[in-house]
Every structure is written in C-alpha cells, then in structure tokens.
Amino acid sequence: MKHIYLDHNASTPMAPEVVNAMEPFLHQHFGNPSAGHWAASPAREAVDKARAQVASLLACRPTEIVFTSGGSEANNQAIKGTFYAGRARGNHIITSVIEHPAVIQPCRFLENQGAQISLVPVDGRGRVDPEDIRRAITPQTILISIMHANNETGSIQPIAEIAKIAKEHKISFHTDAAQSVGKIPTRVDDLGVDLLSVAGHKLYGPKGIGALYIRSGTELEPLIHGAGHESGRRAGTENVLLDVGLGAACALAQKNSNYENIQALRDRFFSALQEKFGKQIVLNGHLGERLPNTLNVSFVGRKGYELLPILEQAGIAASTGSACHAGAVSLSPVLQAMGIPEETGIGTIRFSLGRNTVWEDLQYVLEILS
Ligand SMILES: Cc1ncc(COP(=O)(O)O)c(C=O)c1O
Known part of the structure; x- marks a missing residue:
C-alpha cells in the first residue's frame, strides 16, 4: 500500500542529519555533562553546541535558551512561571480563543489559583486583532500569550504588532511558536517577544524535546526545582541525546528548509x-x-x-x-x-x-x- x-x-519524521548527529550519544558518549572527568566533556560540549544551534535559529543568546520536554512544557513554563514570579504585581493573563490546549489548559489551571484569564477572539480568517489585546489590558495584566501560527489553519498572527503593545505596557509577551519554528522566520527581536516555545518534533527533530526562549531579564519561576541545571531554570540531568537532536534540527532548518x-x-x-x-x-x-x-x-x-x-x-x-x-x-x-x-x-x-x-x-x- x-x-x-x-x-x-x-x-514530522526525523531528518537523517538529525539521526546521524544523535547516534554517538546512543552508543558512545554517556557521561553526565555536569561531571568533571573525561566522560563528561563530549556530553557537555554537545549540549552547549545544541543550545547554540537553537539560539542561532532564533537569533538570540545561547544563555536565553532552556531545554524542555517539548512544546507543552515550554508553554507551561512560560505561563505558570510568569504567573508565579509576577503574582505580586498582578494576576491577569491575556490569551486567545485559538491557542493550543498546552496554552489554554495552564491558564485554566491558574484560574483556580487566583488568575484572571481574558480570551481575545479571532476573525473569520483565524487572526487576532491587536486592538482587542490593547482593550483587554488592565493594570493587573502580567502576561500576553498569543501563538505565532495556528496548528489547524496555519494562520499567522500579527506578533510584532502585539509585541509593541505589550512593550508599551511593560507586560511580558509569550508566543507559542511550535508550528512556526523552521517553517517561517522566528527571530526573537523581529517578533519582539520575551518568551517563545519550540517543539522539536514539528521541525524534523525528535519527540519529547523542545525549548523555551527566555529574554534576558524576564522574571520566571522554574517549574522543576532541584539542582542547578539549565542555569537554575530547569533541574534534572540534561537529555543529551534529544538536545543534540533538537540542535541538529534547528541547524538544518536554518540552512535550508x-x-x-x-x-x-x-x-x-x-x-x-x-x-x-x-x-x-x-x-x-x-x-x-x-x-x-x-x-x-x-x-x-x-x-x-x-x-x-x-x-x-x-x-x-x-x-x-x-x-x-x-x-x-x-x-x-x-x-x-x-x-x-x-x-x-x-x-x-x-x-x-x-x-x-x-x-x-x-x-x-x-x-x-x-
Ligand atoms: C501550536 C502547538 N503548541 C504546542 C504543541 C505541543 O507540543 P509538544 O507535542 O511538543 O508538547 C503543539 C503540538 O501539537 C502545537 O501544535
């Protein structure tokens, strides 16, 4: 058939280049990147390289990238992390009616913890009107989260325009870019976002890996507490194999998509x-x-x-x-x-x-x- x-x-299927890049980390390099001996170096260098590859595609600094278990975790980290860090300043989050459940559900979860959620509508073509976002802002607003491109229709949102409004009001702006990274330009300064979610398996990388871009200076409470991995932003020994896969996928997307x-x-x-x-x-x-x-x-x-x-x-x-x-x-x-x-x-x-x-x-x- x-x-x-x-x-x-x-x-997406994994690209052959991604599989090749990952291969040595299945068979050979098993060390813990945090250790100080010979077995650690290849793993540590690989994670550093992968982080730089993700950062390069998004045109940001490697220190602004945190690896996650996928798009869902990146969204959860962005939304809950902003809420927990910013609760003293306000409790209001603006998002849209067409977000993926990985954005809608963390918002619903936070409602039970005192968050107020506003859902802005879309037009008949599936696009948000930035003016609706401006109108929804209150003195309590701490986060705006609008997806870059919709998974069902592919409609691309006016992210740069929304970013200007967020900046005027000093509100953190997150975009779920799970569908757009690797398909259209996603340079963070062009988009003007503070937080951006990446999902590896949508761009010919492995499943179960993603990343969150966190603009330097953005306040965020970690979701996973423990040792100081990912500069204290996500505890747990790095998933070297999948980090390498995501890095290779980003490098490939940057070269030729x-x-x-x-x-x-x-x-x-x-x-x-x-x-x-x-x-x-x-x-x-x-x-x-x-x-x-x-x-x-x-x-x-x-x-x-x-x-x-x-x-x-x-x-x-x-x-x-x-x-x-x-x-x-x-x-x-x-x-x-x-x-x-x-x-x-x-x-x-x-x-x-x-x-x-x-x-x-x-x-x-x-x-x-x-
Ligand atoms: C727009 C969007 N956001 C988030 C996700 C979740 O990503 P992941 O499957 O890596 O958790 C998806 C995947 O379906 C998606 O399409």
Whole structure:
C-alpha cells in the first residue's frame, strides 16, 4: 500500500542529519555533562553546541535558551512561571480563543489559583486583532500569550504588532511558536517577544524535546526545582541525546528548509482541488498570512470524519477539524472560534505538507478524493 504523509503539523519524521548527529550519544558518549572527568566533556560540549544551534535559529543568546520536554512544557513554563514570579504585581493573563490546549489548559489551571484569564477572539480568517489585546489590558495584566501560527489553519498572527503593545505596557509577551519554528522566520527581536516555545518534533527533530526562549531579564519561576541545571531554570540531568537532536534540527532548518517549494506545491494542490470541486471547496484560514505548508479546506456537503477513513484506507495520512460523538457533530474549537458554519466546517480536512512531499503524492490524493 502507498503511504502518503500529509500530517506534518501533527509530527514530522526525523531528518537523517538529525539521526546521524544523535547516534554517538546512543552508543558512545554517556557521561553526565555536569561531571568533571573525561566522560563528561563530549556530553557537555554537545549540549552547549545544541543550545547554540537553537539560539542561532532564533537569533538570540545561547544563555536565553532552556531545554524542555517539548512544546507543552515550554508553554507551561512560560505561563505558570510568569504567573508565579509576577503574582505580586498582578494576576491577569491575556490569551486567545485559538491557542493550543498546552496554552489554554495552564491558564485554566491558574484560574483556580487566583488568575484572571481574558480570551481575545479571532476573525473569520483565524487572526487576532491587536486592538482587542490593547482593550483587554488592565493594570493587573502580567502576561500576553498569543501563538505565532495556528496548528489547524496555519494562520499567522500579527506578533510584532502585539509585541509593541505589550512593550508599551511593560507586560511580558509569550508566543507559542511550535508550528512556526523552521517553517517561517522566528527571530526573537523581529517578533519582539520575551518568551517563545519550540517543539522539536514539528521541525524534523525528535519527540519529547523542545525549548523555551527566555529574554534576558524576564522574571520566571522554574517549574522543576532541584539542582542547578539549565542555569537554575530547569533541574534534572540534561537529555543529551534529544538536545543534540533538537540542535541538529534547528541547524538544518536554518540552512535550508525548502518552504518555497512546499508552498508552491500546496498552492498547486489547492488550485487543482478548486478546478475539480469548484464551489464545493472552501479554504479555512488566511490566504496570505499562513504557514507555507498548511492547507485547511472544507469539502462542502461532506463530513471530514467520514472522508478521513477513506483517505486512510488509501494510505493517506491527514487530519480533520470535525468529529461525531454519539450522533452529535462538533467542530474543533478553532473552527468554531472563526465562526465557520457547521455545514461547512463539518467537511474539514487539514493537509500539512513536508520537505519530502512531491507532486505525485498530491495527484494521488486528488484521484482518491474524486
Ligand atoms: C501550536 C502547538 N503548541 C504546542 C504543541 C505541543 O507540543 P509538544 O507535542 O511538543 O508538547 C503543539 C503540538 O501539537 C502545537 O501544535
């Protein structure tokens, strides 16, 4: 059976360069980076190099990078860490209705500890209006957390504009960049953020590793207390193997991420879908301000949760934004927040292309869909 993988926003395969970089740390270099002897040096140097590679992609200092167990931990660290460090100054956090659960749920958790959460809306294309954020600010606001790009629609948020507002009010600004790092530029000074989350498995690195960029001077309480690893910001012996993998993935993304080709393929695929299905195809998300690999479309008159198994049977991996439980249809919170009508949203399929996607794969998908 053919295997066509169009679910790169869920996870990516590890790049061969990443696997090669990790290999010596499976077989050879086992030392504890904190030790003082010969076995420690290769591990310590590898962690330093990996940190520098992540920092280079984000155009920040290596000392501003903390390794985490993934995007979820980075988000939790940013949100809870800011709240615990800043509680004396205020308790208000602003985020948006389309954030990943790894942002929404830490906020919900903090509500039980006295935090006040404001969720700003998005427009029909899935974008936040910076003026809504300005209006939501109160003297108690200590954090704004808005994702860089949405995982379902790929819509890119006006991060630099929001950063200006946050700065004017001296409020920490976090962005969940799990989907954007490696796909579009994510230099922290261009974005103007104080905190930025990275997830390794979205950019051809390993699963279970991520990073949090912490602008120097940003107050943050650690989530994990213990010995002084990661400059006292995250205790625990470093995950040398996965740190090396994330570093290699970042270096590769910086060298060549091939997203112009991916975007061209995606747009050609969308045109072909429109040609074949005409008005039965509706694009969800912003036409231009969108991740280059993401195509979220509704097949009007169809049901995504029925289409997906047909694609799966043909060996095509994609995802849907609708579900049916016990006869009740539900759209994803993101599609709901965008105001997508149920009769359109129910037919949603997300195709997310990757570095190895070729036109023949997409032609095959077209055949199966027709
Ligand atoms: C936007 C976004 N944030 C956070 C995460 C969580 O990252 P991880 O799986 O590394 O915990 C994901 C992954 O699905 C994501 O798409």
